[in-house]
Amino acid sequence: MAFAPQIKIPATYMRGGTSKGVFFRLEDLPEAAQQPGPARDALLLRVIGSPDPYGKHTDGMGGATSSTSKTVILSCSQKPDHDVDYLFGQVAIDKPFVDWSGNCGNLTAAVGSFAISNGLIDPAKVPADGICTVRIWQANIEKTIVAQVPMCNGEVQETGDFELDGVTFPAAEVQVEFMDPAAGEGAMFPTGNVVDSFEVPGFGTLQATFINAGIPTIFVNAAEIGYQGTELQGVINEDPQALQQFESLRAHGAVKMGLITDVAEAAQRQHTPKIAFVAPPQDYLASSGKQIHASDIDVLVRAMSMGKLHHAMMGTAAVAIAAAAAVPGTLVNLAAGGGERQSIRFGHPSGTLQVGAAAAQQGGEWTVTKAIMSRSARVLMEGWVRVPGDCF
Incomplete structure (x- = not known):
């Protein structure tokens, strides 16, 4: 043959x-x-x-x-x-x-x-x-x-x-500037709110910030889903039940954001939206063994990508973090201490990252004109x- x-x-x-x-x-x-x-x-x-x-x-x-x-x-x-x-x-x-x-x-x-x-x-x-x-x-x-x-x-x-x-x-x-990152798939906050309550099987009723900036992202509080915000990959990626619950959260959140009409469609849209959970700063040991102190960061963030906890942070999700942090009242903003800010340093499993964004209200809706971060x-x-x- x-x-x-x-x-x-x-x-x-x-x-x-x-x-x-x-x-x-x-x-x-x-x-x-x-x-x-x-x-x-x-x-x-x-x-x-x-x-x-x-x-x-x-x-x-x-x-x-x-x-x-x-x-x-x-x-x-x-x-x-x-x-x-x-x-x-x-x-x-x-x-x-x-x-x-x-x-x-x-x-x-x-x-x-x-x-x-x-x-x-x-x-x-x-x-x-x-x-x-x-x-x-x-x-x-x-x-x-x-x-x-x-x-x-x-x-x-x-x-x-x-x-x-x-x-x-x-x-x-290499400095990278994401221009008008909140445009694209509808308003920056597709539900019209900076925080929503929604029901997720396996979790119950959660507070969430749904945002279209960088990439469609769903932010929830770590404490509400049983985590500290200091977790490394193994804690979640080696727990099949946790992975199933996060996928359920992602699917229901995608419906809430208007990205899909039924949770069954989520299987054909695995890259978006992202799920991230946030918590106020605290000390933790990064995956490299590096000690991260609470004083080094403004907020803790862990994010899921393609069904697993990411080893660091997706660049597009970092844009979403910066955009959400710049808007008073979002879960990211509140976990970072609230108030107005144009940059944020967050802790992720591999260490820390600083990213900036400028947000403003136009016609009653929030928008971000630019988000900036450095990469290599x-x-x-x-x-x-x-x-x-x-x-x-």
């Missing part, structure tokens, strides 16, 4: 923030995968190594976590006043499913670097030294993101002394990824 040979596709494996993913230029994909649809999804699933019932991604480029089963497709922007179009695909680990419903804020930090190095930016806009400003059109959520990419001797500067909790080694700092990015490997020629 004859089998189709492998084909090779130009690709780059990159770290962006606390995530890793396989980056492609749209024009380098096989013709059948250059358009959205089953062929593209099948190709990316095979690249990552999904679905994998063993949960290891042994036969692909994925790392069998929500932070490492990611794909990015980039092209010269078709949007006026933008440099590059950025499409993100979150690949499920154990299901044949690619979720296109949201952005990856961490990998956003690598988009500008890849675009510069792969000829997607007008050379006239790229300085030999200094900072290259890359205007990114985030196609999943139709948002503008601005990346400030450091340059040295005509090349992207990747090495440096910027330290990011959740990443082992220092690198060059680095090329890990580049060349070709190989897949069986008949996999898509």
Whole structure:
């Protein structure tokens, strides 16, 4: 029996923030995968190594976590006043499913670097030294993101002394600005309230802040669901009952936010919304062994991503945290002590992160014009990824 040979596709494996993913230029994909649809999804699933019932991604480029089963497709922007179009695909680990419903804020930090190095930016806009400003059109959520990419001797500067909790080694700092992050899927607070009560089977009646900023996110109080806010991954990820309850919370919250009409639809929208729980500051030991003191942070936040507790914090969820913290009366704001603020430092399982946002009321509704954070990015490997020629 004859089998189709492998084909090779130009690709780059990159770290962006606390995530890793396989980056492609749209024009380098096989013709059948250059358009959205089953062929593209099948190709990316095979690249990552999904679905994998063993949960290891042994036969692909994925790392069998929500932070490492990611794909990015980039092209010269078709949007006026933008440099590059950025499409993100979150690949499920154990299901044949690619979720296109949201952005990856961490990998956003690598988009500008890849675009510069792969000829997607007008050379006239790229300085030999200094900072290259890359205007990114985030196609999943139709948002503008601005990346400030450091340059040295005509090349992207990747090495440096910027330290990011959740990443082992220092690198060059990349500032990322999420413009108008609260627009997109309706109002910033889709229920019209900064805090709601809603019923969730397995939890009962909970207080929650539902927000569309960075990525649709549901914030609840840690104490109300039986946690401290200092938990590390094992406490939740090794508890099947807890994972089932969080998925129930996410599904019912998605209905409340108007993202789906029935909880059964949540299985086809795994990337969004996110679930996060918050608590006032207290001392804890980060996953690296680093001691985090209550005085180091304004609030504790733990977030779920693709059904598991994230090892650090998703970049898009960090935008949601900053936006919610800037609005008086949200659960994030109250856990941080209340009042008005334009930046917040929160504690996550790997350490701390500071992110800023400016909020204001316009016509009785809250809006955030910009959220800013610093990340880093680095090329890990580049060349070709190989897949069986008949996999898509």
